[in-house]
Amino acid sequence: MELKTNITAVDGKQELVITREFDLPVDLLFKAFEDPEIVAQVMGTKVLKFECKKHGSYQFETTDGKGNVVFRANGVIHGFVPNQKIIRTFEMENTPFGVQLEVYTFEPQTNQTSRLNMHVIYESAAQRDQILKLPFAQGINFAHNRLQEIMNKLK
């Protein structure tokens, strides 16, 4: 099946753009980014903290069966305009991947469809490429054991 998500990553640049059209009205699409329960399900992680407002912050954590923390990420919200825009940072804790700046733009297409643009800016082009090289295909979830192994090696 053809993927509905497009990614533009120009060689040597420290950014990438992810775009996707949804068969959802824009308010419903936006809701998925402000409802912590939905965020938890989409990202496959526990949401410890989620303050959807300017100067708010959020925290994700995933534990394995034994209760060990295998993934923890956090960020702050810099801009929050309902149904239009979210500007936030994202950082995976205890990894060498640095902080990324994410600009989410929500656009209505028709009454029933909408489009999301995610502009992600990394600290450097090298860092962006390292993140792209992570073995995502093996697990949708960041908490996948393989990824954890690699992160441990990078520590």
Added chain:
Amino acid sequence: MNLRRDVFQAIADPTRRAILLLVATQGMTAGTIAANFNTARPTVSKHLQILTECELLGQEQKGREIYYHINAAKMKEVAEFIEPFRQMWDDRFNKLEALMKNYKTKNK
């Protein structure tokens, strides 16, 4: 190999990207490649060395000349880094779409 080389480091340089484009259609000698650039010959040689170390370029001896040609298999690797990442986001977004369709029905 003196330094740690990777494919991304190799294609981060605009001259090296231009060299790859140049030899994409046919194999060329270092001299022919260098003739296409205003850069000094040793600089072009250095770029060729890096591209060869990263296995983006292959070398083929034809008589007295060495021809450089593109190693398509390695080029593919670059695109393939993006694909799993794209697949991950696509899966996430499909899930989001399904969840929100359900959400809409539930909250009607």
